Structures are given as C-alpha cells and as structure tokens.
Amino acid sequence: MAADTQILIASDKDVVTARQQGRAVALQTGFSMGEATLIATAISELARNIVSYANQGSVTLKPVRGSNGASGLTIVASDSGPGITDINLALRDGYSSSGGLGLGLPGVRRLMDEFDIVSRVGGGTTVTVTKWLA
C-alpha cells in the first residue's frame, strides 16, 4: 500500500495543492475520475475550513484497506485552532459561522462514505473521512 502523504495547509494556495494531490492519490488507489473529483471536492472544503478557522493545519492522505479487503482512501484534516463549540450545528445544512454557504461539513459528509469529527473548544479540530472503492 502506498505511503501516507501529508500536506501542510497555511494558505488558499495550499488548498489547491491538497485537492490536486488528493485527486492524484485517489486515481492511484483505483478510483474513477468521478470519484476522484468527489474526493478532491471534499478535500477542498476541509482544507479551506482549516485556513478560515484555524489559519493552519494539515491534510493527510492515507491509502487504506478495510477489514473486508476493500481499498479506500482516508483523509485526515487536522488543526489546533479554536475548535467547534456546537458540532451538531456545524453539521447542519445551511449553517455557517463565517458567512459561507454552510454546506462545507454536511456536504463533505455526503461526498464521503465515512465521516468522523473530533473537536475540542480551544483544542483544535480533526475531521477523518474515508471513501471506499466500490
């Protein structure tokens, strides 16, 4: 299995780098162009959240293998920013604390197969998502 790739996120240019690398790794993992675009879109949203809310953090791309032998790609978006006060609210469609469209996190959840978020106020946020090869 390919090694993990970590991309440091500190500006909007890094958002583009992260999603482009994510697309490349997704294609290497065996995803179709359509699925790779879903993954790249999810990475774009997650990386932008890091820049908007925490200034900096990282996105890690991890090719994985599930217990049933299926290949997949896990993306870990992590920052040590202010954290999210109300995770349920942040996961609701149309809610935004930054004047955005409010589709970021709920949208990412729809794009990916697995979604997990750990956030502590003052202690940062880690979003882990996985897409499995059908």
Added chain:
Amino acid sequence: MLIATIQAALSDADLLELRTALVQQVVRNRSSGVIVDVTAMDVMDSFASRTLLEISHMIRLRGAATVIVGIQPEVAFAMVQLGLTLEDIPTALDLEEGLAYLQQKARSIN
C-alpha cells in the same frame, strides 16, 4: 459580449481577483452579456460556487447577463452531492451554446 476563460485550478484569491476584474470589465466595456468558461476547473466547491453567484449578481445589477459554460460532468456530480446548485445562474454546455443563449436573450429584450 465578454468571455472569461478559466485556464487552470483557481485558488480562493484567484477567484476573488476574477470577480473584481470581470465586474470592472463589464463596466468599462458596457457589456450586455458575460460568459464564464469553467471547463478547466478541477473542482467547484462551496467557495467557487459562492463567488460565481456573486459575480453573476453583481453583473446583473449592471443590467448584464452571465452564463456559466463548461461544467464537467464529474464536477457537476460532486456539486450536486455537496448541495451546490448555482441557484439562478444560467448554464450552458459550451461556449457556443452560451453565446446562443446570450444572443437569444438580447433579441428578446430588443
């Protein structure tokens, strides 16, 4: 008529620059219609969609129409999954269809 062709993946700063430049050009040229060709865009996420919406609304306030052309099928699929619709901005398959749309619109006004 103004045609803006996006050549590569755009950062958020690039998108905001495009917004400013397009609105300025519409004013300078007294354009009645604008085509934004996004064929080369790798991803249309919430920020890109919001910026395109803003561009179209600003241009509409100048009395001109905007049409987005060239959204790739896989990009469209991801946009719908994400929940992005581009609301009321007209879209067309490619440059040719976009031009036809704007010409038809201009005719119906005159």
